[in-house]
Amino acid sequence: MSGKSALLLGATGQVGQHVLKELLSSPDFTKVGEFGRRVTDLSSITTGKDKLVQKTIDFEKLEEAELEEGKWDVVFITLGTSRKAAGSAEAFEKIDREYVINAARAAKADNTPQRIVYVSAIGANASSSFLYPRSKGLTEQGLASLGYDDTIVFRPFSLAGTHRPKLRIAESLFAPLFSLASYITDRAEIQVSTLAKSVVAAGKLGSAALPAAAKATKAGEADALYTLLDNAAALALARSV
Numbered sequence: 718m719s720g721k722s723a724l725l726l727g728a729t730g731q732v733g734q735h736v737l738k739e740l741l742s743s744p745d746f747t748k749v750g751e752f753g754r755r756v757t758d759l760s761s762i763t764t765g766k767d768k769l770v771q772k773t774i775d776f777e778k779l780e781e782a783e784l785e786e787g788k789w790d791v792v793f794i795t796l797g798t799s800r801k802a803a804g805s806a807e808a809f810e811k812i813d814r815e816y817v818i819n820a821a822r823a824a825k826a827d828n829t830p831q832r833i834v835y836v837s838a839i840g841a842n843a844s845s846s847f848l849y850p851r852s853k854g855l856t857e858q859g860l861a862s863l864g865y866d867d868t869i870v871f872r873p874f875s876l877a878g879t880h881r882p883k884l885r886i887a888e889s890l891f892a893p894l895f896s897l898a899s900y901i902t903d904r905a906e907i908q909v910s911t912l913a914k915s916v917v918a919a920g921k922l923g924s925a926a927l928p929a930a931a932k933a934t935k936a937g938e939a940d941a942l943y944t945l946l947d948n949a950a951a952l953a954l955a956r957s958v
Contacts, residue, residue: 719745720925721746721791722789724745724749724750724791724792724793725750726793726795726817726824726828728751728784728795728810729756729757729907730795730880731876732795732876732909732916734757734913737751738764738913740793740917741764741765741766741768742765742770745921746921747768748768748770749765749786750770750771752773752784753775754774755773756773757771776816779820784827785823785826788829789826791834791921792833792834793819793829793833793834793835794821794860796812796816797838798813801847813853814856819858819862821833821863823864825864830866831838831867832869833869834865834916834920835857835870835871835877836912837856837870838855838872839872839947840853840872841870841936842854843855859937860943861937862941866887867924869919869923869944870943870946871946872947873907874907874948876908876912911951915952915954915958918958920924930956930957930958931951931957932943932953934947934950
């Protein structure tokens with residue numbers, strides 16, 4: 718797949734920043750749209766600036782964003798938040814799930830083959846009694862039901878190499894343990910830059926062309942299946958491309 722267009726939602730987040738860099742440096746994508754509540758400062762971009770299209774959008778007024786007009790070949794979604802950052806459980810679900818699904822629906826163009834790649838989280842489970850994994854699981858299901866030609870979901874575990882203004886408590890407590898565990902298993906940790914490399918590779922290749930080494934699996938219902946890559950699969954994919 719070459720000369721394709723990519724839409725990225727969530728480019729200013731920890732994963733999104735790296736996905737944007739990968740897309741802008743990739744010869745396989747000749748047009749990259751960065752749409753979001755905020756967009757990246759152009760002065761910080763050193764590669765691929767000429768193929769970048771930026772647009773600030775209001776997720777409450779997606780009809781004004783005209784996402785489908787780009788007829789994007791691949792839609793990448795790294796948008797997400799935490800309950801603490803959102804302020805309440807209701808606000809969290811609105812941003813983490815409703816905004817994601819609604820934006821993906823708005824970006825779906827008629828009569829255009831499209832792929833969608835979403836960065837979820839380990840433990841995503843639509844039936845979970847806990848807010849975070851339930852929201853991620855429901856988001857995965859919602860995206861798979863939109864009718865994209867190919868839906869790919871990543872479920873990374875602990876992200877290394879992030880630069881958050883405020884370190885999350887869980888990260889400060891468990892990050893050293895995950896870092897040590899990464900020496901004996903591929904399921905404990907992944908560098909955020911490595912994850913981004915895999916995400917972009919999956920968007921380029923598509924489910925059918927993923928290398929066997931990645932050991933991707935299928936998830937979802939019969940009428941809404943999607944390709945799933947866990948932490949180990951993401952690492953394997955990055956090593957194979």
